[in-house]
Amino acid sequence: MTDSRHLEIPGDEGPDMTAAELALGVLDGDERAHAMRRVLSEPGFARAVEQWRGYLSQLFDLWPALAAPDIFPRIERSIDRLSGATTVVHAQPRGSRLWPSLAALSSIAAVGLLMILLLRPIPLPTVPEPRQNVPVTAPQPTLVASLEPDTKALPMTVVYDQGSGTIRLTQSTLARADRSAQLWVIPADGTPRSLGLLQDRGGTALTLSPILRRHLAAGATLAVSIEPLGGSKTGLPTGPVVATGALAPV
Amino acid sequence: MARARLVEALVRTGEEDRVAFRDLYSLTSAKLFGICYRICGERQAAEDVLHDVYLTIWKRAGAYEPSRASPITWLATIARNRAIDWQRAQTVRRSTPIEDAPEILDKAPLVSETMLHDEQSHLLQECLDLLEQRQRSAIHTAFFDGVTYAELAERQNIPLGTMKSWVRRGLARLRECLER
Structure with missing residues (x-):
């Protein structure tokens, strides 16, 4: 990874920072598809993405909290339905x-x-x-x-x-x-x-x-x-x- | 301490303990709602996404490994990803930042500071401070608003290639600083 540190991409679009870009979430389309394939096929790349994800997660500190509506009852109902639904499926296949x-x-x-x-x-x-x-x-x-x-x-x-x-x-x-x-x-x-x-x-x-x-x-x-x-x-x-x-x- | 309580609530949620899950909700819903609201940009959508987020947490809590990630990072990552999924599924893209979203401060009052923090936690912020303002701002916007290069460029009204170049140079400098 160190050898690519100062690698410039043709077209002067800056150094290759694909792992960081994927972790940050700025890629889309073909670039994202290509990066996702690299996660699956290159363990070193996957580690780099995970490391960046760790770095960036420090930004969660800065995220302002906002009083949430109490939707816990609704969440619980959904959980009940989730397990209830499975029973229905089994009983009526x-x-x-x-x-x-x-x-x-x-x-x-x-x-x-x-x-x-x-x-x-x-x-x-x-x-x-x-x-x-x-x-x-x-x-x-x-x-x-x-x-x-x-x-x-x-x-x-x-x-x-x-x-x-x-x-x-x-x-x-x-x-x-x-x-x-x-x-x-x-x-x-x-x-x-x-x-x-x-x-x-x-x-x-x-x-x-x-x-x-x-x-x-x-x-x-x-x-x-x-x-x-x-x-x-x-x-x-x-x-x-x-x-x-x-x-x-x- | 708060972080230990959070880890315990999350681990016990993984064992289908509803009381622990309720505790987890009261400890974290404001933080996660803040994330959903910022990215979704509207209250009703943010509520729906928050509902989804906690269902996901209920189902996946059993897979949480305390040694791999802080609990708030694990939870916040789920919230951010779900909110981005929602946002990218919308047909009409928001091309300007939402007006009434709470400000993201450069230097945060650490709302939940006792929940997070290991020794490295301020390093990223120190390194971000070394970047040019436009680089820092683009990286911030990408993270907090969950937007891609295309939308970043559109918002700033600059060519896509220029935006990529800013961000890549910023990230490269960030890495040098972080790995020093």
């Missing part, structure tokens, strides 16, 4: 009735990905290089989602590379040993399509068929349901939905 509400849920659970990446860089499984000839067109953005579990488990990070059609998820511990956790996409038409089963141990990497790839766009909802071993036999989710999130460009 008619998956299809759950889907319309998912899009709303996942938009509320906005992508907290940056925080997840910064607070705890999570190793993602590597994907074998695609062997087929993928036509080279304009670079397509990487999409990400943070799947928020209904339980207190940690959110899962999902990274979808539109170029190669591979989707990678961090470790999941959602399914018991006698069950399978199945990943679905719910595109704009509202009909869930299976993307595959999650590994019961470690992260998951799936290479999607060209037909499935068409359904993975920014705004599409991802969901994980708990199914019998080997996955749903009906082609639609049958078990409780335990995590959801929306795809967004990084």
Whole structure:
């Protein structure tokens, strides 16, 4: 890192301070996507981002407090609903009735990905290089989602590379040993399509068929349901939905 | 001391202790509401985001590791990120700073000083003082208002490249100072 300290970027836009810029939150679009990929692939860079995050957090001291309205009762009601909702899902596993509400849920659970990446860089499984000839067109953005579990488990990070059609998820511990956790996409038409089963141990990497790839766009909802071993036999989710999130460009 | 009480409240919240969670709310809601309000720019949105923030805290408190981050940093980071998520999801961007937001002071009266602070806590502020005013101000705005380069440049009405250059040089100088 020391050798890049005085590195000037062409165009005289100043030295390379990408780690600091990501921690500060000033990057967007391609620059942010590129920086996020570096967090996943370069441990030194990830450490630098975390160090900057630590430095900058000293600024929280300066943030003026402001008397908050007492919304604690509302928060408690939501927590009750959270655990209540899970019971309802278990008692009435008619998956299809759950889907319309998912899009709303996942938009509320906005992508907290940056925080997840910064607070705890999570190793993602590597994907074998695609062997087929993928036509080279304009670079397509990487999409990400943070799947928020209904339980207190940690959110899962999902990274979808539109170029190669591979989707990678961090470790999941959602399914018991006698069950399978199945990943679905719910595109704009509202009909869930299976993307595959999650590994019961470690992260998951799936290479999607060209037909499935068409359904993975920014705004599409991802969901994980708990199914019998080997996955749903009906082609639609049958078990409780335990995590959801929306795809967004990084 | 306050920080120890906060750590305990957060750790016990992670064990689904509602009483501890209530305690955590009363200790931290003003700080976190200040963050949400500053970034969201409107009261109702800030309330909704605050609600979301505490739900997130309830779900994730079990993952809090006292050895890795101070409790207020951990909580404030969640609040800032949630508020930025909300702000970036809005279609209409605010192109000027909100008028009635509480001022961010260069030298803070440390509202919660007993909650924070380790030995390094004032180093950043000392180093920021060494920067040119425009660099310091851009870095401040980026952090407190949660805005990107594009919006920083728009607010100041200067070219994007110039803004990037200011901030990058400022950050580079900051790093030299911090690592000295």
